[in-house]
Amino acid sequence: MEIKKIMVIGAGQMGSGIAQVSAMAGLDVVLNDIKDEFVSRGLGVIEKNLSRDVSKGRLDEAGKEAILKRFKPSTSLQDATDVDIVVEAAIENMEIKAKIFRELDEIAPEHAILASNTSSLPITEIAAVTKRPEKVIGMHFMNPxxxxxxxxxxxxxxxSDDTFNKVKELSERMNKVPVEVNDAPGFVSNRVLIPMINEAVYCVYEGIATPEAVDQVMKLGMNHPMGPLALADLIGLDTCLYIMEVLHDGLGDSKYRPCPLLRKYVAAGWLGRKSGRGFYVYE
Ligand code: CAA
Structure with a gap:
């Protein structure tokens, strides 16, 4: 059965992006969050992105309107009764995710795939709270x-292979490139990326270089589009710390210990772009 309707849970940075690429791929999208204002904010970001596409000549007004018509705002998981797939992009907390998946398992149709955009939590453990573990999968998008x-x-x-193939096909419809990995702490993306960011934080912590200098080295020396500390601010320092903790706990190796400076920034509420301050200050 072709995937025609999706529910995206979480209308934040990741969820609104997933909802946008879903609607652009022609899917009907239920955009769900716990409060109306969160859903409205997510839809506002999508509208702004589509308007930029129009101003750049990549989309016309009629196309934009057609995409926007595909959204249904939602604050209840009960709206999952007729979807073909759910992509969960709620906060990174196993208890919350388990609760969502347990409820979805009761509400979503039997054929529906339940995917999580988790950046590091075990898919196998999320799947275990449902009666359809063969239809549970990780679909990890990157920011932006x-x-x-x-x-x-x-x-x-x-x-199951069937679930994997459907999600692979859907990712291609979204104009993305799917890469298959097995379930392990941090998967591949964050197993490699977040320790690099943590090491960049250590360079600042140990007084080896300023944040600007660390980022310049990686941008100009390694051709990264942005330096690791600017990227950490984009991802969110709380998320970076959380993933380091998942790697540390899950792999049990001291090489994954989070840098004390990262902990200090998070404790101070310096979370990066979203809080206006991280390694850099944002107006
Ligand atoms: N939403 C939509 N479009 C966006 C955007 C956003 N939030 N941010 C940038 N863009 C678009 C811009 O509109 C622009 O498009 P056009 O040129 O076609 O108009 C294009 O992206 C380039 O943007 P800019 O010119 O403003 O800036 P840039 O060239 O420096 O690119 C960037 C910005 C794409 C973010 C680039 O710096 C980059 O690729 N950075 C690395 C991002 C990265 O590594 N992401 C992975 C994070 S890890 C993760 O997500 C996983 C996890 O679990 C933690």
């Missing part, structure tokens, strides 16, 4: 979703 080509597709222990 409308721009980044990768979707890391994570197979849980019980994920």
């Amino acid at each position: 979703v409308p721009v980044m080509k990768l979707v890391e597709i994570i197979r849980g222990l019980a994920t």
Whole structure:
């Protein structure tokens, strides 16, 4: 059965991006969050992105309107009764995700795939709270979703080939490049990326260089589009710390210990762009 209707849970940075690329791929999209204002804010970001596409000549007004018509705002998981797939992009907390997946398992149709955009939590454990672990999968998008080509597709222990193939096909319809990985802490993307960011924080912590200098080295020396500390601010320092903790706990190796400076910034509420201050200050 072709995937025609999607529910995206979480209308924040990642969820609104996933909702946008879904609607642009022609899917009907239920955009869900816990409060109306969160959903409205997410839809506002999508509208702004589409308007920029119009001003750049990549989309016409009629196309934009047609895309916007595909959205249905939602604050209840009960709206999942007729969807073909759910992509969960709520906060990174196992208890909250388990609660959502347990409820979705009761509400979503039998054929529906339940995917998580988790950046590091075990798909196998999320799947285990449902009665359909073969239809549970990781669909990990990168930030900013409308721009980044990768979707890391994570197979849980019980994920079926049919589920994997459908999600791979859907990612391609969204104009993304799917890459298959197995379920392990941080998968591949964050197993490699976040320790690099953590090491960049250590360079600042140990007084080896300023944030600007660390970022310049990686931009000009390694051709990264942005330096690791600017990227950490984009991802969110709380998210970076959380992923380091998942790697540290899950792999049990001291090389994954989070830098104390990262902990200090998070404790201070310096979370990066979203809080106006991280390694850099944002107006
Ligand atoms: N939403 C939509 N479009 C966006 C955007 C956003 N949030 N941010 C930038 N863009 C678009 C811009 O509109 C622009 O498009 P056009 O030129 O076609 O108009 C294009 O992207 C380039 O943007 P800019 O010119 O403003 O800036 P840039 O060339 O420096 O690119 C960037 C910005 C795409 C963010 C680039 O710096 C980059 O690729 N950075 C690295 C991003 C990255 O590594 N992401 C992965 C993070 S890890 C993750 O997400 C996983 C996890 O679990 C933590």
